[in-house]
Amino acid sequence: MEITIERLTKVYGGKVKALDSVDLEIPTGMFGLLGPNGAGKTTLMRILAGILRPTSGSARVGGNDLSTEAGRLAVKRALGYLPQELGLYPDLSAHEFLDYIGILKGLEDKQTRRRRIEELLDVVGLRDVSKRKLKGFSGGMKRRVGIAQALLNDPRLLIVDEPTAGLDPEERIRFRNLLSDLGGNRTVLLSTHIVEDVAQTSRNLAVMNKGTVLYQGTAADLIRASQDKVWTIETEGPKPDGGLTVVSTLHLGDSVQYRVVGEPSANLNAKPTPPSLEDGYVWLMRENRVVEAA
Numbered sequence: 001m002e003i004t005i006e007r008l009t010k011v012y013g014g015k016v017k018a019l020d021s022v023d024l025e026i027p028t029g030m031f032g033l034l035g036p037n038g039a040g041k042t043t044l045m046r047i048l049a050g051i052l053r054p055t056s057g058s059a060r061v062g063g064n065d066l067s068t069e070a071g072r073l074a075v076k077r078a079l080g081y082l083p084q085e086l087g088l089y090p091d092l093s094a095h096e097f098l099d100y101i102g103i104l105k106g107l108e109d110k111q112t113r114r115r116r117i118e119e120l121l122d123v124v125g126l127r128d129v130s131k132r133k134l135k136g137f138s139g140g141m142k143r144r145v146g147i148a149q150a151l152l153n154d155p156r157l158l159i160v161d162e163p164t165a166g167l168d169p170e171e172r173i174r175f176r177n178l179l180s181d182l183g184g185n186r187t188v189l190l191s192t193h194i195v196e197d198v199a200q201t202s203r204n205l206a207v208m209n210k211g212t213v214l215y216q217g218t219a220a221d222l223i224r225a226s227q228d229k230v231w232t233i234e235t236e237g238p239k240p241d242g243g244l245t246v247v248s249t250l251h252l253g254d255s256v257q258y259r260v261v262g263e264p265s266a267n268l269n270a271k272p273t274p275p276s277l278e279d280g281y282v283w284l285m286r287e288n289r290v291v292e293a294a
């Protein structure tokens with residue numbers, strides 16, 4: 001299910017331009033939407049989910065025009081959505097909650113609903129705890145219940161907004177693996193400010209900042225764009241400056257190893273380093289003056 005977005009603009013209250021003439025082509029499969037807080041990711045996803053109307057511009061999801069009532073209805077039928085803050089009912093069990101959402105989503109036949117719920121509890125690894133109340137669930141387990149509810153209607157478009165925020169590293173990895181498995185022949189739109197979430201799941205991505213798209217294409221091309229710009233500097237002295245952006249720091253006994261993006265001067269003894277997606281992202285942010293160099 002492909003998504004075509006043209007000159008999409010959203011202005012809140014006549015003042016805040018959350019989206020500024022965004023053009024985006026989202027193909028079938030996993031797609032990462034990356035950007036810092038306030039970039040406009042949630043606004044874009046709420047428009048695609050049919051919850052919010054744009055100020056101007058157009059969006060088509062699988063050929064359905066979101067500016068028409070019929071288009072929005074068709075998209076809603078094909079959609080699974082996991083918002084940032086999904087309200088769970090703490091006194092319901094996972095099974096009871098999914099049963100309730102299933103009824104709301106129109107899965108009327110009790111047997112069919114039960115089979116679907118059990119299938120999904122297996123997919124998200126919660127079958128064994130399906131009778132426990134949600135109030136006892138960890139953050140990662142709650143997020144997996146969220147994915148299960150979004151999958152109840154077997155959506156061709158799955159939208160997940162910042163799903164790994166606040167998860168511990170183990171839960172985050174488990175959740176990423178789950179999302180990757182869900183790609184297949186549906187479109188999964190993953191919004192996040194964590195580069196590693198996208199690096200581990202998505203071949204295609206867009207980077208947004210302040211309502212505009214800074215990059216769209218493959219992760220591989222963004223990585224390639226920072227080729228020859230990434231360096232490792234090991235020093236016992238002060239942090240290297242001179243217009244470099246530090247991506248990460250590793251303390252090694254007496255010395256410190258800095259991974260930097262930029263053009264270090266010869267006296268820093270910098271070693272060329274193969275770039276990662278995070279380096280590509282930092283390079284892009286530098287090019288667009290979103291991050292300041294040291």
Ligand SMILES: Nc1ncnc2c1ncn2[C@@H]1O[C@H](COP(=O)(O)OP(=O)(O)OP(=O)(O)O)[C@@H](O)[C@H]1O
Nearest residue numbers: 012016017018035036037038039040041042043044
């Ligand atoms: N209902 C609203 N009314 C006014 N301004 C809003 C509203 N919702 C969002 N904004 C503003 O629009 C801009 C984009 O917000 P949005 O939530 O879409 O970004 P985001 O990339 O999802 O960031 P975050 O991860 O922090 O949610 C921000 O400046 C935000 O303050």
